[in-house]
Amino acid sequence: MGMMENSATIMAPLLLRNTVKSVLIYADKSLLNLAGKYKLLEIIRYLIVTAFLFFLRLFLSFFPSNYLHSLKSDDGYTFKPTQSSYIADSGIGDSGIGRSLWQLLVSVNDIPVSSTKYGIVRSLAERLIEGNNREDVEALREVNRRVLSAAFSRTICRVEAALIELGTGSGQFRLDRVFRTVRDGVWSGRVREDVSSCLGNSAEKLAAELLWLTQKLVGCGFEEEAVERWASASNLAQLSVVAENRVQGSLVKVSAFLFRQMKDIGLEETEGGNKERLMQTKMKMLITWLPFLCRGNNGTDIPVLSLSERAELEKILEDAIDMLQHEEQEQVLSLWLHNFTYCPSSDWPNLHASYARWCTSSRKLFFSSIKDVK
Numbered sequence: 001m002g003m004m005e006n007s008a009t010i011m012a013p014l015l016l017r018n019t020v021k022s023v024l025i026y027a028d029k030s031l032l033n034l035a036g037k038y039k040l041l042e043i044i045r046y047l048i049v050t051a052f053l054f055f056l057r058l059f060l061s062f063f064p065s066n067y068l069h070s071l072k073s074d075d076g077y078t079f080k081p082t083q084s085s086y087i088a089d090s091g092i093g094d095s096g097i098g099r100s101l102w103q104l105l106v107s108v109n110d111i112p113v114s115s116t117k118y119g120i121v122r123s124l125a126e127r128l129i130e131g132n133n134r135e136d137v138e139a140l141r142e143v144n145r146r147v148l149s150a151a152f153s154r155t156i157c158r159v160e161a162a163l164i165e166l167g168t169g170s171g172q173f174r175l176d177r178v179f180r181t182v183r184d185g186v187w188s189g190r191v192r193e194d195v196s197s198c199l200g201n202s203a204e205k206l207a208a209e210l211l212w213l214t215q216k217l218v219g220c221g222f223e224e225e226a227v228e229r230w231a232s233a234s235n236l237a238q239l240s241v242v243a244e245n246r247v248q249g250s251l252v253k254v255s256a257f258l259f260r261q262m263k264d265i266g267l268e269e270t271e272g273g274n275k276e277r278l279m280q281t282k283m284k285m286l287i288t289w290l291p292f293l294c295r296g297n298n299g300t301d302i303p304v305l306s307l308s309e310r311a312e313l314e315k316i317l318e319d320a321i322d323m324l325q326h327e328e329q330e331q332v333l334s335l336w337l338h339n340f341t342y343c344p345s346s347d348w349p350n351l352h353a354s355y356a357r358w359c360t361s362s363r364k365l366f367f368s369s370i371k372d373v374k
Contacts, residue, residue, distance in 0.1 A: 095143060097128075097132070097140070097143055098146065098147055100128065101125065101128050101129065101132075101143065101144075101147045102147050102150065102151070104121055104124055104125040104128065105125055105147065105148075105151040105213075106151070106154075107121045108121055108122050108125055108209060109151075109154070109155060109158060109206065109209060112205075113205050129144055129148070129216055129220065132144045133219075133220050141220065141221070144220045144222075145217075145220065145222050145225065148213060148216055148217045148220065149217065149222070149225050149229065151213055152214070152217060152226065152229055153229060155206060155209055155210045155213055156210065156229070156233050156236055158206050159203055159206045159207055159210060159236060159247075160235055160236050160239055162202065162203035162206055163203050163236075163239040163240065163243050163247070164239065166203060166243075166244070203243065203244065203247045204244065204246045204250070207243075207246075207247045207250035207251055207254075210250065210251075210254055211250050211253050211257075214226055214254050214257060214258065215257070218258075218261055223258075223261040223262075223265065224278075226258055226261065227258050227261055227262050227265060227281060227285060230254065230255070230258050230285065230288075230289070231281050231282075231284040231285040231288055231289075232284070232288075233288065234288050237288045237289055237291070237292050240292050240296060241291070241292055241295045241296065243296075245297040248292075248296040248297045249297065249304045251292070251296065252292075252293065252296055252297075252304045252305065253304060253305075255289045255292065255293060256305055256309065256313050258285070259285070259289075259313055259316050259317065259320075260312070260313070260316060262281075262282055262285055262316075262320065263316050263319065263320070265278055265281075265282075279323070279324075282320055282324075283324060283328055283332070285320075286317070286320060286332045287331070287332065287335065290317070290332065290335060290336055290339070290349075291335060291339040293348075293349055294336065294339035294340045294342070294346065294348075294349065295339055295342065295343045295346075310348055310349070313349060314348070314349045314350060314351065317351060317354075318351060318353060318354045321333065321351070321354045321358075322354065322357070326358075326361065326365070329358050330358065330362075333351065333354060333355050333358055336349075336351050336355075337355065
């Protein structure tokens with residue numbers, strides 16, 4: 001009897017959440033088609049989105065952390081307190097030096113950049129990272145890898161949360177896209193820390209810190225880890241398309257930097273399984289971030305990338321596409337063409353040479369198939 005009551009107690013908030021989610025998303029889709037024509041409906045849609053986000057925060061505030069930890073959503077996501085989950089998942093808490101570095105990196109995210117303490121804490125973090133790296137001890141290198149990787153993922157989530165907060169305020173995001181990001185972990189189980197604490201920090205600041213963490217990860221020799229995590233940041237890539245120009249500028253720099261690192265990853269791999277995994281990562285990187293490169297602001301007044309950097313990145317993208325299977329090339333190039341033509345104000349990245357090569361190859365395959373039939 002007690003088990004049945006406990007099960008009912010656990011299921012009740014999940015059923016309520018799913019019901020409200022379905023109603024709000026259905027209403028949002030209906031209003032989205034009419035909001036462009038009627039100002040009143042646009043205001044109503046904005047109120048619905050705002051109410052939805054308020055409901056999410058209010059809903060989780062009624063339950064203690066240990067209760068949320070026991071809940072699982074219908075897609076298998078476990079609600080866990082953010083900081084402890086990062087520490088538990090990455091093994092940061094195994095050493096004092098790891099916990100100290102983690103605390104510094106969390107503080108860098110949390111302290112406003114206008115504070116004099118910001119520079120002090122960031123300098124301490126850099127000295128600790130460089131000191132661990134300089135010792136040339138594998139255990140300390142592993143500490144750097146785990147802490148920096150966890151901080152990188154945490155900052156990605158915080159940038160996502162900040163962009164959603166800005167985007168929903170201006171009505172730029174569809175509610176179903178917001179909920180998908182929420183479900184994937186921006187607010188699910190991270191609402192108390194990743195959303196609430198990031199509201200005092202701008203997306204621009206967090207995006208700049210993401211670039212800084214990327215450089216630290218690569219500087220410590222963990223470029224493969226950085227590329228894999230960036231390739232998986234599909235929510236951030238979608239949200240970034242309509243972000244502010246300065247936020248987009250930092251994210252363009254991160255993407256360009258990691259595409260350059262991706263170029264040399266796996267070239268010496270001979271083992272079939274690992275080489276295949278790396279090729280899948282490269283494919284994922286292209287699918288995730290190529291649309292943003294086409295649509296994002298690359299610096300109209302002050303270029304984010306120089307002409308030589310743009311040309312270099314175009315060559316890297318072309319080489320990466322040429323390494324893919326024929327069907328994969330079609331998928332990537334079709335995605336590029338759609339997004340490249342969607343944004344007429346930008347002519348970068350121009351992958352027409354890759355597209356022409358693929359067309360030539362497709363024509364040869366077509367002729368070959370005709371000959372085989374005859």
